[in-house]
Amino acid sequence: MPDVKMKSMVDTGELADKAVAERAGIGWIGKNTLLITKEFGSYVYLGEMITNIPFPPDQPVEDLCGSCNLCVEKCPSGALVQGRQLNAQKCMAFLTQKKDAVPEPYRDKLGNRVYGCDTCQVVCPYNRGIDFHLHPEMEPDPELVKPKLIDLLAMTNREFKEKFGSMAGAWRGKKPIQRNAIIALGNYKESAAAAPLIACLTDDPRPVIRGAAAWALGKIAASNGGASSSEKIGKALEEALAVEEDENVRREIQKALKKIETAGLAEG
Ligand code: SF4
Numbered sequence: 001m002p003d004v005k006m007k008s009m010v011d012t013g014e015l016a017d018k019a020v021a022e023r024a025g026i027g028w029i030g031k032n033t034l035l036i037t038k039e040f041g042s043y044v045y046l047g048e049m050i051t052n053i054p055f056p057p058d059q060p061v062e063d064l065c066g067s068c069n070l071c072v073e074k075c076p077s078g079a080l081v082q083g084r085q086l087n088a089q090k091c092m093a094f095l096t097q098k099k100d101a102v103p104e105p106y107r108d109k110l111g112n113r114v115y116g117c118d119t120c121q122v123v124c125p126y127n128r129g130i131d132f133h134l135h136p137e138m139e140p141d142p143e144l145v146k147p148k149l150i151d152l153l154a155m156t157n158r159e160f161k162e163k164f165g166s167m168a169g170a171w172r173g174k175k176p177i178q179r180n181a182i183i184a185l186g187n188y189k190e191s192a193a194a195a196p197l198i199a200c201l202t203d204d205p206r207p208v209i210r211g212a213a214a215w216a217l218g219k220i221a222a223s224n225g226g227a228s229s230s231e232k233i234g235k236a237l238e239e240a241l242a243v244e245e246d247e248n249v250r251r252e253i254q255k256a257l258k259k260i261e262t263a264g265l266a267e268g
């Protein structure tokens with residue numbers, strides 16, 4: 001067919017993947033804003049091929065969310081403002097990928113997420129019991145999807161590329177991943193991470209990383225009361241403050257010191 005024209009695209013093409021898939025009758029867009037299919041739930045990859053071959057159109061699928069509202073209720077940050085409406089600025093999937101600092105109100109909510117968020121998919125009843133292990137080449141490597149957080153902190157660009165370069169989450173580079181790992185260590189209140197976090201605070205050239213390290217150290221020290229590790233962290237923060245020139249990092253250090261002081265007063 002010499003006159004046939006075709007163009008294929010995935011993710012970054014001219015079409016809005018989910019809207020086109022909904023119109024093509026592949027599924028409906030749920031309250032979690034994801035395309036949900038009856039057969040595979042929302043665990044699908046979307047791609048399009050535009051052609052001038054005349055196909056009969058498929059019928060759109062009925063919206064089957066009904067009275068369910070689980071995704072809206074379980075979203076950790078209230079990013080699903082209401083069904084089918086997402087405030088991306090509040091969404092953990094977006095926040096884990098941004099390159100600057102994560103706003104303070106969302107750091108606790110990030111929990112141990114190093115990249116992305118799946119909560120609104122995991123809770124969806126249409127994803128329950130679905131076998132999505134259909135392509136061995138797409139099976140995640142557990143070591144890569146759940147890496148040791150402390151090991152991420154001192155990773156070089158080369159190590160990052162070698163280890164994670166082939167993963168979707170690597171497209172933003174290593175800084176957001178390292179910042180998220182630091183926040184996760186703070187959320188775990190992991191005192192074994194104090195030394196590597198102090199190294200980030202004092203040696204890392206990137207203000208976002210130093211600021212996140214100050215926040216995490218404050219959180220760890222405040223949770224350990226008057227333990228000697230907390231004293232060590234407090235001293236490191238004070239020393240860092242004496243030489244820090246970046247205003248945002250200085251603010252993070254001051255807030256961390258205040259947090260430790262308040263926790264100490266509460267203990268006393
Ligand atoms: S990805 Fe996470 S934060 Fe974003 S809307 Fe879904 S549950 Fe909420």
Ligand code: SF4
Pocket residue numbers: 030031032033064065066068069070071072123124125126
């Ligand atoms: S969790 Fe419930 S409301 Fe949300 S997308 Fe799934 S079916 Fe729809």
